[in-house]
Amino acid sequence: MRRTVTTLVIAVALLTTACDLRPSPPDFTETTTTSTTLPGAEAVTSTTVTLPPEDERVVGTVIDVVDGDTIDIDIDGTESDLRLLGVNAPEIDECWGQEAAVALTDLIDGQQVLLVSGPEDTDSFGRLLRYVYLESDATPLFVNSHMVETGNAVALSDGSDAAATMKAYEARAFQSGYGMWATFACGDREGVTADRPVIRVEALDYDPPGPDADVLGLEFITIVNEGYDAVPMGGWTLRDESSTNRYVFDGGTVLDVGERITVSTGCDGGPDGALYWCSSQAVWNNDGDTAIILDTLGNAVVWYTY
Known part of the structure; x- marks a missing residue:
């Protein structure tokens, strides 16, 4: 069984100046202006896309865009959600x-567009699950990856061949402040300033011994304030890669200088002094996930992946 993660795989706390300068995340190497590496992933070049073989792809026409990751598609005269x-x-x-x-x-x-299937044909809502490519006379575009590269989506740690590459792009997007990762992507009201708090994920026990459902209290994340000022965190949100798992810190929550806050997934049985998410199921995926902390407006303050 994997135990508590005490060293960062990729962890970045937004530490910016008025010019929004961001340090490179540990173990994150920018080898050229278009190439990025992460542990477990080979260098990837965002400007080079190889289309899948013709027998692995289907042609469709986009009828409508529902949101940033869902479209209506026409495939041979049949309309489907994708x-x-x-x-x-x-x-x-x-x-x-x-x-x-x-x-x-x-x-x-x-x-x-060109559509390529993955391990599963549809999701729980019956929507087609596909990689989408836009073919052009110049360079083909891998749409899924492009949305991550530009800071418009989070890459899911789903174990696919594309996952590590897209997570590398996400790391670069966060570091560069693209899209949703910009310092003021969600506004600059309520005292939010460019001098962001230095909060780091110190530990994340995503796979304590035993069946996940039986040890929810022992699944936890610990953050530490490594800055020079106390950080009022009331109303801030801790989330994972999914669209559903969200923990909102109580209004009076303050992270003092050098202090730590631990959030346990369960309702009890966690480390001493832990806050309790009280989730009915495990939050942090055993095969990889990303922890994100958002301020009261939704601006990303912490990004950590394993």
């Missing part, structure tokens, strides 16, 4: 949801 495989864009009513939908609309609405 979800971009391996990515998760903000919901329409969330910060950057409208912008992500516009980005995808500008990219492929009304266009003929």
Whole structure:
């Protein structure tokens, strides 16, 4: 069984100046202006896309864009709902949801696209799950990856061949402040400033010994304030890659300098002093996930992946 993660695989706390300068995440290497590497992933070049073989792809026409990761598609005269495989864009009513939908609309609405299946044909809502490619006379575009590269979607750690590559693009998008990762992507009200708090994920026990459902209290994440000022975190949100798992810190929550806060997934049985998510199921995926902390407006303050 894997135990507590005490070293960061990829962890970045937004530490910016008025010019929004961001340090490179540990173990994240920018080898050229278009190439990025992550542990477990080979260097990837965003400007080079190889289309899948013709016998592995289907042609469709985009009828409508629903949001940043969902479209209506016509395939041989049959209209279907389609979800971009391996990515998760903000919901329409969330910060950057409208912008992500516009980005995808500008990219492929009304266009003929190439569709490639993944391990599963549909999701729980009956939507087709596909990788989407936009063919052009110049360089073909891998749409799923492009949405992540431009900061319009989160890459899902689903174990697919594309997952590590897209997560590398997400790391670069966060570091560069693209799209939803910009310092003021969700506004600069309520005292939110460019001098962001230095909060780091110190530990994340995503797979404690035993069946997940029986040890929810022992699944936890610990964050630490490594800055020079106390950070009021009331109303801030801790989330994972999914669209559903959200924990909102109570109004009086303050993370003092050098202090730690632990959030346990369960309702009890966690480390001493832990806050309790009280989720009915495990939050942090055993095969990889991303922890994101958002301020009261939805601006990303912490991004950590394993």
